[in-house]
Amino acid sequence: MRIAVVPGDGIGLEVVPAVLPALTLLDDRFGLDLTYETFDWGAERWLDEGVGLPPGALDLLTTDYQAILLGALGDPRIPDMAHGREILLGLRRGLDLYVNHRPFTPRDTRQTVDLFRENTQGLYVGVGGTVAQSGRTAVAIDECVYTRETVEKFVRYCLRALRDSGRERVTLVHKSNAVPHTGQLWQEIFRTELTHFAELRGAEEYVDSFCYHLVRDPSPYEGVIASNLFGDIVSDIGAALMGGLGLAASASICPETGYGLFEAVHGSAPDIAGKGVANPYATATAAALMLDHFGHSEAALALRRALTATVHSDVATPDMGGHGTTTTFMADVMERLEKDSTDGSDRSEPHA
Ligand code: NAD
Numbered sequence: 001m002r003i004a005v006v007p008g009d010g011i012g013l014e015v016v017p018a019v020l021p022a023l024t025l026l027d028d029r030f031g032l033d034l035t036y037e038t039f040d041w042g043a044e045r046w047l048d049e050g051v052g053l054p055p056g057a058l059d060l061l062t063t064d065y066q067a068i069l070l071g072a073l074g075d076p077r078i079p080d081m082a083h084g085r086e087i088l089l090g091l092r093r094g095l096d097l098y099v100n101h102r103p104f105t106p107r108d109t110r111q112t113v114d115l116f117r118e119n120t121q122g123l124y125v126g127v128g129g130t131v132a133q134s135g136r137t138a139v140a141i142d143e144c145v146y147t148r149e150t151v152e153k154f155v156r157y158c159l160r161a162l163r164d165s166g167r168e169r170v171t172l173v174h175k176s177n178a179v180p181h182t183g184q185l186w187q188e189i190f191r192t193e194l195t196h197f198a199e200l201r202g203a204e205e206y207v208d209s210f211c212y213h214l215v216r217d218p219s220p221y222e223g224v225i226a227s228n229l230f231g232d233i234v235s236d237i238g239a240a241l242m243g244g245l246g247l248a249a250s251a252s253i254c255p256e257t258g259y260g261l262f263e264a265v266h267g268s269a270p271d272i273a274g275k276g277v278a279n280p281y282a283t284a285t286a287a288a289l290m291l292d293h294f295g296h297s298e299a300a301l302a303l304r305r306a307l308t309a310t311v312h313s314d315v316a317t318p319d320m321g322g323h324g325t326t327t328t329f330m331a332d333v334m335e336r337l338e339k340d341s342t343d344g345s346d347r348s349e350p351h352a
């Protein structure tokens, strides 16, 4: 298995190189046979050469690699994020990674909410434009586009994944009162697909009221299905419920090809970039999702266990109230991984 590594920008350039040695260590210990190759796609290359996703990149990724581990994109020198859309949205759409799994475990409940976000369409399709008047934008349009084919295969995949992991409740998040055309397509498909899953109890909530209820009490939620933009917003709320954006991870997958892109939920965090204090937990957890995806569940569990112990120690990074740095955090994780392999003590499932 070959993994393409894209650190990207800002803290992505700090957390990804910090996490890679832990993956190599796991590789040695569990014999995973994963290899990592780093690509310099991001703001620097965009500014130097005008290149975002280089020509042929999608073909190369499809033929020579099975997954991507990504840091983050975003740079204050490119305020419109043109490079980020080309690279990040280009990868998600170009590789048809239409399922974005963003699980989060609220601090007070310790029960994971499996958030699934549609990852290729909706308001992210890039259909739209502007009309200028007297040299200024007078009209701006971003179209929300959903096709039956994509919503059906997405909803079906999510319901199957939830059922197979023993979840019983699933909530569709929508806004069909104000955005009726795509909203009602989602509702119709959700209701139809649900009839094939007797084990699942379905509910539908308007996204505004859903956010209200989620923040007040996340405990009733098990599976959540959302369109692209709603899922993006809800995943940051989920991260806040966990204790911070430094903790939340994400897997974008194409169920048909098995291809995966694994990344944190957070961005390039320009406010702390270059200071060495970014929390690598989210990116390391994204790597754990990748290990799970390839069936290396023991290695994923070992990594999660070490991460949980470190994030509860005083080597935690400042966002979690600790005195650690990106480097000391991962050094502590590696130490625990090494110790774990020699004494083999705790085999329990960790809680963040
Ligand atoms: P952000 O997620 O980068 O940061 C939001 C806040 O969370 C900041 O205060 C930041 O310091 C903090 N934070 C985030 N990750 C952290 C970590 N690992 N450790 C400690 N603190 C952390 O969101 P933003 O500031 O709105 O966006 C910055 C740039 O990133 C923008 O260009 C945006 O478009 C981009 N972005 C990219 C991605 C991605 O690549 N997947 C995701 C979100 C935002």
Ligand code: IPM
Pocket (backbone or CB within 6 Å): 084, 085, 088, 232, 265, 267
């Ligand atoms: C995310 C980010 C991206 C998104 C941006 C940077 C395009 O916010 O991965 O959550 O909206 O999907």
Ligand code: MN
Pocket (backbone or CB within 6 Å): 232, 233, 236, 265
């Ligand atoms: Mn986001």
